Amino acid sequence: MRFKLPFLLILALLVGAITYAQNFKSPAEFLGYEIGEKFTRHHRVMDYFGHLGETNPDRIQLKEYGTTYEDRPLMLAFISSAENMANLEEIRQAHIANTNGQGNPEIAIVWMSYNVHGNESVSTEASMQTVYELLTTKKEYLENTVVIVDPCVNPDGRERYVNWYGQYKNSAHEVDPNSKEHHEPWLNGRANHYMFDLNRDWAWLTQKESQQRIKVYNKWLPHVHVDFHEQQVDSPYYFAPAAEPFHEVITNFQREFQVTVGKNHAKYFDANGWFYFTKEVFDLLYPSYGDTYPTYNGSIGMTYEQGGSGRAGLGIVTSLGDTLTLKDRIEHHRTTGHSTLEIASKHAKKLNEEFKKFHQTKDYKYKSYVLNGKKDKLKALTDLLDQHEITYGKANSGSIRGFHYSTGKTGTLRATEKSIVVPVDQKKGTLVKVLFEPKAKLTDSLTYDITAWSLPYAYGLEAVATENSIKYEASADGKNVNNNPNLTDAYAYIAHWNSFSDARFLAHLLKNKIKVRFAMKPFTLDGQKYNRGSLIITKSDNQNNKSFLTTLSTAAKAYDKQITPTNTGFVEAGKDFGSYYVQMVPNSKIAVLTGNPTSTLRFGEVWHFFEQQLEYPVTVLDESYFDHVALNEYDILVLPDGDGYGNFLTDSISEKITEWISNGGKLIAMGGALKSFAKNKSFPLKAKENVKDSTQIAPNFDYSQREQIKTEITGAIFKTHVDTTHPLAYGYDEVYFSMKLGSDSYDYLEKGTVVYLDENNVEPVSGFAGSEAKKKIGNSMTFGSINHGKGQVVFMVDNPLFRGFWESGKLFFANALFMIN
Numbered sequence: 001m002r003f004k005l006p007f008l009l010i011l012a013l014l015v016g017a018i019t020y021a022q023n024f025k026s027p028a029e030f031l032g033y034e035i036g037e038k039f040t041r042h043h044r045v046m047d048y049f050g051h052l053g054e055t056n057p058d059r060i061q062l063k064e065y066g067t068t069y070e071d072r073p074l075m076l077a078f079i080s081s082a083e084n085m086a087n088l089e090e091i092r093q094a095h096i097a098n099t100n101g102q103g104n105p106e107i108a109i110v111w112m113s114y115n116v117h118g119n120e121s122v123s124t125e126a127s128m129q130t131v132y133e134l135l136t137t138k139k140e141y142l143e144n145t146v147v148i149v150d151p152c153v154n155p156d157g158r159e160r161y162v163n164w165y166g167q168y169k170n171s172a173h174e175v176d177p178n179s180k181e182h183h184e185p186w187l188n189g190r191a192n193h194y195m196f197d198l199n200r201d202w203a204w205l206t207q208k209e210s211q212q213r214i215k216v217y218n219k220w221l222p223h224v225h226v227d228f229h230e231q232q233v234d235s236p237y238y239f240a241p242a243a244e245p246f247h248e249v250i251t252n253f254q255r256e257f258q259v260t261v262g263k264n265h266a267k268y269f270d271a272n273g274w275f276y277f278t279k280e281v282f283d284l285l286y287p288s289y290g291d292t293y294p295t296y297n298g299s300i301g302m303t304y305e306q307g308g309s310g311r312a313g314l315g316i317v318t319s320l321g322d323t324l325t326l327k328d329r330i331e332h333h334r335t336t337g338h339s340t341l342e343i344a345s346k347h348a349k350k351l352n353e354e355f356k357k358f359h360q361t362k363d364y365k366y367k368s369y370v371l372n373g374k375k376d377k378l379k380a381l382t383d384l385l386d387q388h389e390i391t392y393g394k395a396n397s398g399s400i401r402g403f404h405y406s407t408g409k410t411g412t413l414r415a416t417e418k419s420i421v422v423p424v425d426q427k428k429g430t431l432v433k434v435l436f437e438p439k440a441k442l443t444d445s446l447t448y449d450i451t452a453w454s455l456p457y458a459y460g461l462e463a464v465a466t467e468n469s470i471k472y473e474a475s476a477d478g479k480n481v482n483n484n485p486n487l488t489d490a491y492a493y494i495a496h497w498n499s500f501s502d503a504r505f506l507a508h509l510l511k512n513k514i515k516v517r518f519a520m521k522p523f524t525l526d527g528q529k530y531n532r533g534s535l536i537i538t539k540s541d542n543q544n545n546k547s548f549l550t551t552l553s554t555a556a557k558a559y560d561k562q563i564t565p566t567n568t569g570f571v572e573a574g575k576d577f578g579s580y581y582v583q584m585v586p587n588s589k590i591a592v593l594t595g596n597p598t599s600t601l602r603f604g605e606v607w608h609f610f611e612q613q614l615e616y617p618v619t620v621l622d623e624s625y626f627d628h629v630a631l632n633e634y635d636i637l638v639l640p641d642g643d644g645y646g647n648f649l650t651d652s653i654s655e656k657i658t659e660w661i662s663n664g665g666k667l668i669a670m671g672g673a674l675k676s677f678a679k680n681k682s683f684p685l686k687a688k689e690n691v692k693d694s695t696q697i698a699p700n701f702d703y704s705q706r707e708q709i710k711t712e713i714t715g716a717i718f719k720t721h722v723d724t725t726h727p728l729a730y731g732y733d734e735v736y737f738s739m740k741l742g743s744d745s746y747d748y749l750e751k752g753t754v755v756y757l758d759e760n761n762v763e764p765v766s767g768f769a770g771s772e773a774k775k776k777i778g779n780s781m782t783f784g785s786i787n788h789g790k791g792q793v794v795f796m797v798d799n800p801l802f803r804g805f806w807e808s809g810k811l812f813f814a815n816a817l818f819m820i821n
């Protein structure tokens with residue numbers, strides 16, 4: 001039965017008092033098997049929580065907060081004593097008032113997130129047992145604690161794994177690690193439907209699950225947030241305190257409390273003879289995790305990692321010869337869950353005091369961030385800020401001095417009433433500092449993730465960070481009122497091409513059968529200047545389209561585009577509309593390769609880009625039948641990043657693709673796909689070699705780990721140059737800040753290098769790059785394009801679609817699709 005919350009709640013209220021006690025069942029009694037004997041399907045987990053809500057309406061309330069891409073419900077359980085639950089909203093308000101220094105609340109708020117990673121499937125099982133015991137044997141914690149449980153943050157990812165496991169599991173599972181049930185196929189792993197890692201998405205909110213969750217999260221801002229995970233089978237359990245580097249904003253109390261929690265867990269693990277480790281691997285820097293994001297919002301944010309993950313199934317033999325069962329894994333997560341609640345309940349008063357202090361102290365070097373940019377780009381940023389409930393406002397006109405992002409030095413930004421000010425002195429001030437600061441301070445270069453993410457670079461905005469507070473006017477209501485009038489009859493209509501939002505508008509027109517041209521040269525008409533890439537929509541091209549004007553008007557309103565009608569194609573400067581330099585945007589049929597050659601995450605980014613961002617249809621072609629596909633049915637083929645191209649690009653497949661390009665196909669090759677093309681003599685692409693001297697022998701293991709990082713770039717931002725005359729760069733300025741995820745690099749192309757890193761800019765503007773890596777990336781191509789026969793190849797060395805958050809890079813991808821002919 002499909003779980004229907006409102007109905008269950010009403011039912012619970014009506015019959016709760018009667019059924020309570022006699023019908024209240026443990027997970028085993030309800031499900032008909034002991035927890036850990038099998039994986040519980042998501043709908044049954046929802047049913048069990050529904051049962052808890054029905055039988056304990058005074059102590060547990062359920063809230064459906066959204067649905068996933070595959071339409072599964074996302075649900076939170078709020079659990080506390082009957083007295084607290086009767087005052088739940090008052091408790092929440094008092095807690096949030098504490099961020100303004102008001103009141104002295106003493107109730108601890110603990111949020112526990114289970115199964116954010118799909119195939120780390122133990123935690124949803126553990127959530128049921130944990131909550132059941134919380135309502136029975138551990139109910140004393142609830143006297144002064146509100147517990148918020150998300151039993152499954154990523155239902156689509158978990159069901160993908162659980163469904164697959166059910167299909168391949170031996171009858172009475174097989175513990176031999178070689179058995180198929182321990183080897184997930186491609187499209188495996190931790191990610192959600194679109195292969196996004198939701199534990200990298202807390203700050204960027206590109207995914208539906210994150211967007212819906214953050215609304216409730218911001219309402220509560222818990223004192224403690226725990227993210228339950230799994231790691232490789234042989235790893236002992238990991239819990240707090242976390243590893244260095246810690247971001248510098250993390251307070252002494254936040255550090256100390258991690259130790260307090262860790263020691264409490266250790267007490268139970270020691271008593272049971274279980275192994276664990278702390279202070280290693282899992283650092284607190286990158287702001288988009290389920291531990292750091294809460295930490296930067298005043299919480300004690302923690303990751304707990306059980307050994308197991310997508311390999312362990314119901315049981316598996318470890319390398320030491322022990323058998324690790326699902327029951328063991330549940331037991332460990334159950335233990336840390338309760339231990340967390342025990343310690344939070346014990347220190348509830350202190351947690352409240354420190355939470356208040358956290359929100360009073362925002363004494364950071366930079367007090368305000370001031371940003372300039374085109375309307376669409378500012379809008380993209382303020383949309384994100386709105387979701388984080390970050391306050392911002394309009395600047396007053398004038399010069400503002402501060403650290404200037406594009407020069408990396410002290411400089412001046414000319415503010416107008418369109419400029420945006422983001423103050424640090426606000427409830428979300430610490431988060432503002434972390435997301436906006438030009439450089440995150442690294443206490444150690446050995447980190448688990450990217451080391452730079454600064455939003456002005458990611459959104460392609462001009463910005464200064466100021467050491468004094470800049471005055472601003474609160475934005476009216478943050479929402480733009482779109483007053484674009486309906487279009488009337490004209491010779492043609494012109495729209496600018498500056499932002500990814502323009503590309504979405506174009507995609508919408510193409511899907512609605514509107515024919516659109518674009519200008520390859522700048523032009524002036526009626527005194528107005530238009531840059532390369534500007535869209536020209538003529539009446540004559542669309543004369544057979546009866547709903548032409550209505551469609552165009554509606555689209556202009558929906559995408560908030562200013563469309564300028566003109567009664568002539570005769571320009572004052574530049575090329576007339578009938579010129580060769582005004583070309584038709586092709587209505588292309590696009591395919592993306594999927595399967596083993598590609599990385600699941602990188603493929604997912606392309607897939608999500610087309611369906612959820614650009615909203616343009618794409619055919620997903622699997623490598624397993626690629627050789628049977630008639631490629632001439634497609635105009636564009638995207639090869640996402642991956643390291644399996646060596647096996648895929650056999651001579652015959654390479655020949656097939658090369659011939660298709662010669663005949664007019666357009667290939668977009670990303671990351672790892674380029675490596676194989678560099679080996680193909682038909683294409684003028686040359687990979688740069690590592691300059692490292694490998695003859696040196698490391699004196700010890702520690703040294704060699706440190707040496708290794710010299711060749712690496714761990715997600716850092718670089719200043720690149722742009723050839724703005726090339727179609728791949730329409731809408732861009734001369735400088736682009738690129739997120740580089742590794743040191744793979746390629747020489748300049750003889751012709752067609754569009755974005756490049758010269759030898760003077762090998763020092764990242766933010767983030768870490770090893771000394772050897774820096775030698776290698778000088779004078780290398782970032783994006784480029786070549787003609788081959790009648791077709792083209794676009795090379796993307798860096799990934800503008802990485803995790804969907806590098807907003808300023810997305811127009812390059814749109815240009816590759818629409819502007820290169």
Ligand SMILES: [Zn+2]
Binds near residue numbers: 117199
């Ligand atoms: Zn995980």
